[in-house]
Amino acid sequence: MSPSILQPLVSGETFACDETADLPGVHGVPVARVGVSPALLLQLALRRLRGAAVPQAVFSRAGELFAEAELAGEPADEYRRRVVAATGLPHRVVSDGLRSVRDGLARLEESNARQLPAPAARVRWVPRGRTLGIVTPSNHVDPHLTWARALSLGLGVIVRPGTRDPFTPFRLAAALLAAGLPPQCLSVLPGAHELGERLLAATELGIVYGGPAAVSRWADHPRVLARGPGRSAVLLDRPLSPDVVDALARSVAADAGVRCTNTSVIRTSGDPAEVADVLAARLDAAPNLPADHPDAVLPTVSAEQAERLRHAVAGLEQAGLRRHSADAGPVPLPDGSYAARPVVLSTSDPRHPSLGTELPFPFAVVTRWSAADGLEPFGPTLALSVLSDDPGLPPAALAEPRIRRVVVGGAAPWTSGPELPHDGSLTGFLLEPKAFLPDKEPTG
Amino acid sequence: MTGYGDKDMATHLQDILRWHFGPGTGSPFWLKRKDSLGFDPLRDVVEFADLRKFPDLSDELRTVPVDDLKPAGSADSPFEVYESGGTLGVPKRVVEHRSRLEGVDWVETVLPAFGGGGHWLHVGPTGPHIVGRSVRRLAHLRRSMFFTVDFDPRWVKLLIRTDRRPLADEYVQHVLDQVETIARSQDIRVLFITPPVLEALCARPKLYGMLADRVTGIIWSGTSISGTSLRLLQTEFFPHAEVRGIYGNSLMGIAPQRSPEPGDTHPCVFRTFQPRSVVEVVDPDTGERVAPGERGRVLVHLLTRDLFLPNVRERDTAVRIVPGGPGDGDDLADVQPFRPASGAKVIEGVY
Numbered sequence: 001m002s003p004s005i006l007q008p009l010v011s012g013e014t015f016a017c018d019e020t021a022d023l024p025g026v027h028g029v030p031v032a033r034v035g036v037s038p039a040l041l042l043q044l045a046l047r048r049l050r051g052a053a054v055p056q057a058v059f060s061r062a063g064e065l066f067a068e069a070e071l072a073g074e075p076a077d078e079y080r081r082r083v084v085a086a087t088g089l090p091h092r093v094v095s096d097g098l099r100s101v102r103d104g105l106a107r108l109e110e111s112n113a114r115q116l117p118a119p120a121a122r123v124r125w126v127p128r129g130r131t132l133g134i135v136t137p138s139n140h141v142d143p144h145l146t147w148a149r150a151l152s153l154g155l156g157v158i159v160r161p162g163t164r165d166p167f168t169p170f171r172l173a174a175a176l177l178a179a180g181l182p183p184q185c186l187s188v189l190p191g192a193h194e195l196g197e198r199l200l201a202a203t204e205l206g207i208v209y210g211g212p213a214a215v216s217r218w219a220d221h222p223r224v225l226a227r228g229p230g231r232s233a234v235l236l237d238r239p240l241s242p243d244v245v246d247a248l249a250r251s252v253a254a255d256a257g258v259r260c261t262n263t264s265v266i267r268t269s270g271d272p273a274e275v276a277d278v279l280a281a282r283l284d285a286a287p288n289l290p291a292d293h294p295d296a297v298l299p300t301v302s303a304e305q306a307e308r309l310r311h312a313v314a315g316l317e318q319a320g321l322r323r324h325s326a327d328a329g330p331v332p333l334p335d336g337s338y339a340a341r342p343v344v345l346s347t348s349d350p351r352h353p354s355l356g357t358e359l360p361f362p363f364a365v366v367t368r369w370s371a372a373d374g375l376e377p378f379g380p381t382l383a384l385s386v387l388s389d390d391p392g393l394p395p396a397a398l399a400e401p402r403i404r405r406v407v408v409g410g411a412a413p414w415t416s417g418p419e420l421p422h423d424g425s426l427t428g429f430l431l432e433p434k435a436f437l438p439d440k441e442p443t444g
Numbered sequence: 445m446t447g448y449g450d451k452d453m454a455t456h457l458q459d460i461l462r463w464h465f466g467p468g469t470g471s472p473f474w475l476k477r478k479d480s481l482g483f484d485p486l487r488d489v490v491e492f493a494d495l496r497k498f499p500d501l502s503d504e505l506r507t508v509p510v511d512d513l514k515p516a517g518s519a520d521s522p523f524e525v526y527e528s529g530g531t532l533g534v535p536k537r538v539v540e541h542r543s544r545l546e547g548v549d550w551v552e553t554v555l556p557a558f559g560g561g562g563h564w565l566h567v568g569p570t571g572p573h574i575v576g577r578s579v580r581r582l583a584h585l586r587r588s589m590f591f592t593v594d595f596d597p598r599w600v601k602l603l604i605r606t607d608r609r610p611l612a613d614e615y616v617q618h619v620l621d622q623v624e625t626i627a628r629s630q631d632i633r634v635l636f637i638t639p640p641v642l643e644a645l646c647a648r649p650k651l652y653g654m655l656a657d658r659v660t661g662i663i664w665s666g667t668s669i670s671g672t673s674l675r676l677l678q679t680e681f682f683p684h685a686e687v688r689g690i691y692g693n694s695l696m697g698i699a700p701q702r703s704p705e706p707g708d709t710h711p712c713v714f715r716t717f718q719p720r721s722v723v724e725v726v727d728p729d730t731g732e733r734v735a736p737g738e739r740g741r742v743l744v745h746l747l748t749r750d751l752f753l754p755n756v757r758e759r760d761t762a763v764r765i766v767p768g769g770p771g772d773g774d775d776l777a778d779v780q781p782f783r784p785a786s787g788a789k790v791i792e793g794v795y
Contacts, residue, residue, distance in 0.1 A: 017670075040681070044681075202647065
């Protein structure tokens with residue numbers, strides 16, 4: 001088997017598929033060839049899958065290997081190069097992701113404990129299912145911590161990698177196995193979209209990252225957690241001081257604007273057009289650089305994706321949104337990829353149907369907000385940043401079920417910590433409490 | 445040459461043409477069309493390549509009265525009517541007395557012993573689909589009891605075409621429930637089954653457990669399967685069974701997977717019952733035969749006394765393999781649905 005083919009990993013065994021697909025980079029040149037797992041391989045993986053109690057030391061060691069070591073013949077630099085080429089994420093974002101996954105793995109056990117209530121004598125928190133299927137995203141390295149957490153809680157895990165980033169799950173799997181993860185705990189099965197659907201239906205628990213269609217497909221399945229567009233927002237009820245502009249620009253464009261916690265809607269009590277002008281001017285300063293440049297801050301996309309994104313932006317302008325940015329979408333770079341230039345739009349209509357659109361680059365729509373509106377205009381919102389002097393707004397936002405994180409002032413909406421839920425508690429999804437009543441103890 | 449009294453292609457072809465275009469023996473279908481062909485089939489069709497002069501009239505099989513298809517020379521023989529899958533609309537009808545049964549008798553000689561003994565379970569269509577009779581015949585030739593389940597491939601295709609995939613999945617489970625009921629009390633050794641249903645069977649641990657060690661033969665057919673899946677079936681799921689494929693359809697008959705030969709690069713090579721059922725792998729645009737090892741569209745010629753159907757463009761593609769033995773036709777490998785350039789969605793369903 002050629003080492004440049006990423007082939008399915010079934011409980012520690014690499015399985016060479018005859019069917020493979022080229023994975024083109026954002027510059028149009030193939031970055032890797034990836035095996036296409038048939039549905040039968042999923043059945044084999046399910047048969048072999050067994051969760052196990054895995055000590056924290058395995059995850060800590062795996063994190064170090066993941067961030068630094070040569071794994072399956074792939075040095076960390078080569079891994080970064082391929083992820084950058086295939087996803088168009090700026091080099092720095094991938095490097096930060098490597099470190100953040102390493103740090104997250106080092107604190108998994110602590111984080112698991114801190115996301116649960118204080119231990120009680122006759123209560124055990126146990127997995128809600130023995131197996132987890134997960135369809136991972138390609139927009140960032142961080143979400144891969146999710147399935148490592150499931151492994152640490154004793155579940156057997158099968159990963160269907162996102163199409164553009166099969167590298168991260170294979171590398172993380174290699175790191176975990178090298179660190180001592182029992183092989184039967186994990187399979188990584190690259191394959192078609194349909195394989196992901198079958199996976200989610202076949203395992204006892206499922207997690208899927210995807211667009212609005214994937215989310216609505218699984219919305220009514222309590223055993224599948226669907227993570228889609230964040231529709232993160234800012235409520236701006238303060239004058240545009242330099243600090244405020246900094247906070248806005250960061251929340252829209254940090255990490256190349258690809259996180260689900262990046263702001264895509266800004267509702268302001270000021271003049272939306274003025275806010276949009278200032279924000280657009282700030283974001284327009286981002287340089288046009290290929291993703292592998294150390295100073296790159298914008299995501300890059302393929303010619304095909306660039307065309308789609310330009311079309312999407314044009315559609316929004318036709319729908320009545322006003323553009324304040326210099327560019328109306330991605331622009332070509334010398335290496336054949338396209339820099340996804342920031343796009344800031346505005347509308348005076350706070351109920352414009354295009355509000356809530358999310359695009360995978362620095363993108364935001366600014367609109368009007370008044371105190372009388374309260375939080376009602378905010379629909380499902382992963383992170384709401386409240387920039388206001390009204391002390392009633394943060395508690396009201398916390399009380400709003402559709403708002404999943406509340407950020408006050410200029411803190412980063414994606415701030416993570418061992419005890420912090422991302423969107424509800426992942427441990428709360430993976431585990432449930434059971435009464436455990438040994439006969440040696442009084443039953444009270 | 446098949447050992448069933450058939451002559452070489454040229455002789456066989458002349459025999460068939462004289463039969464179907466002879467005023468006393470031919471079918472109304474061909475006799476009515478003889479004068480509008482633009483050539484004289486009895487004079488101008490001498491060798492195999494001349495069959496290309498005929499138009500592909502298979503679409504007419506959707507509506508022609510079956511009486512027109514029956515050769516006058518067989519007036520006293522009982523005939524059966526069978527239909528194609530109906531993937532592309534109204535099914536095509538064929539008539540059949542003995543020709544196809546003799547093809548099945550030949551197929552039986554090509555298939556391995558499958559361990560001998562035990563019963564056969566047909567998890568595939570019966571009813572208007574000729575495959576039901578063919579597999580029943582195979583089982584009988586092996587002196588095995590023949591179990592069937594009700595299996596309606598057209599319903600599944602309709603569900604998929606109308607975007608009701610969950611219902612199609614439910615139907616497959618219904619079929620497998622019936623399989624499980626039989627497997628619970630009966631000594632099933634050979635399965636005829638389609639790849640999607642076999643895959644769904646492997647996803648049911650209890651049913652799979654009942655059959656995995658017991659089954660000594662699996663015949664898959666009806667839809668395509670990837671090489672990787674085939675390997676998984678043989679090595680991981682049914683290591684005690686011989687896994688063989690059959691390619692075919694209502695119009696051409698069944699072509700079993702032949703035994704491996706030195707130099708094979710494909711795990712599964714299908715061979716037709718020449719000279720009665722002959723296939724060519726052709727360029728879909730030019731109609732020219734593709735080079736050996738190349739992929740092309742499957743072109744079928746059915747040359748039997750019961751039915752004459754030259755030049756039928758099948759809805760499959762395959763890799764052309766040159767047969768080791770005599771014969772004008774091709775062997776086939778890696779059969780897949782034909783995807784027209786127009787990008788129409790291909791629905792394979794469960795059969």
